[in-house]
Amino acid sequence: MKTKKLKKVWVVLGILIFAIVVTLGCIKLYRVKQARQCGILLAFDDYSPGSWTEALELFDKYNVHVTFFVAWDEPTEFCYKALEKGHEIGFHTIGHTDVTDMDEEELQRCVIDPIETFRNGGIEMTSFAYPYGFHDDETDERLLEYYKVVRGAWYYEVHSKADLRHGFVEAYPIDNIHFETDEEFQAKIDQILQELSDNVGAVTCLYSHAIDVGDWCVKPERLEYLFQKADELGLKFYTFKELQNN
Numbered sequence: 001m002k003t004k005k006l007k008k009v010w011v012v013l014g015i016l017i018f019a020i021v022v023t024l025g026c027i028k029l030y031r032v033k034q035a036r037q038c039g040i041l042l043a044f045d046d047y048s049p050g051s052w053t054e055a056l057e058l059f060d061k062y063n064v065h066v067t068f069f070v071a072w073d074e075p076t077e078f079c080y081k082a083l084e085k086g087h088e089i090g091f092h093t094i095g096h097t098d099v100t101d102m103d104e105e106e107l108q109r110c111v112i113d114p115i116e117t118f119r120n121g122g123i124e125m126t127s128f129a130y131p132y133g134f135h136d137d138e139t140d141e142r143l144l145e146y147y148k149v150v151r152g153a154w155y156y157e158v159h160s161k162a163d164l165r166h167g168f169v170e171a172y173p174i175d176n177i178h179f180e181t182d183e184e185f186q187a188k189i190d191q192i193l194q195e196l197s198d199n200v201g202a203v204t205c206l207y208s209h210a211i212d213v214g215d216w217c218v219k220p221e222r223l224e225y226l227f228q229k230a231d232e233l234g235l236k237f238y239t240f241k242e243l244q245n246n
């Protein structure tokens, strides 16, 4: 009788150990997959709540999360709506002035103090985009005391995910004005996304402004092309904050 009981205990113990080993293996595989996953940080600068709100449905359709770098002095209804949908609110100055041209008082008022204003409204901003992409080592060093990541606006660069934890990262403009035709836009997107997907654990930042037909906007159809192509190649869309805490 005693031996039978002991046998039962050993069987249960064996099953338990097996289950633990399998679970740990799955967690490890999942982590490796996450680390190897390549993706895109898509951003929209300035402040275009009308066109941005209209695009929320499109983002939902493709399960895309983006970062809105707002040039605004306080949290707005749009900010809360975007956060609710899993997007991020980053900052882009009050007044859209070249940061390298600001004196200490202006830098404090237009770049640093708003962090507290938004925090008081329940929004923790940790990412900053330089107006016109103008920056230097001094501004980077100063702003990185307050923001985890500061972003440029000129070049296409492939970053490792670790670069997104803290520091300066570049971003490539995808505004309509840079591509004469949809075919030209699509060819560039194909090239960028293909290169990304050939990497391991790499990300790149793309940005525009309003989501519309104007010069300094990106057309919704072009965004949809980007989302479809990314999906086809198995690329993920990240917010900046998501990778800061990675």
Ligand SMILES: [Zn+2]
Pocket: 045, 046, 092, 096, 130, 131, 132
């Ligand atoms: Zn801007």
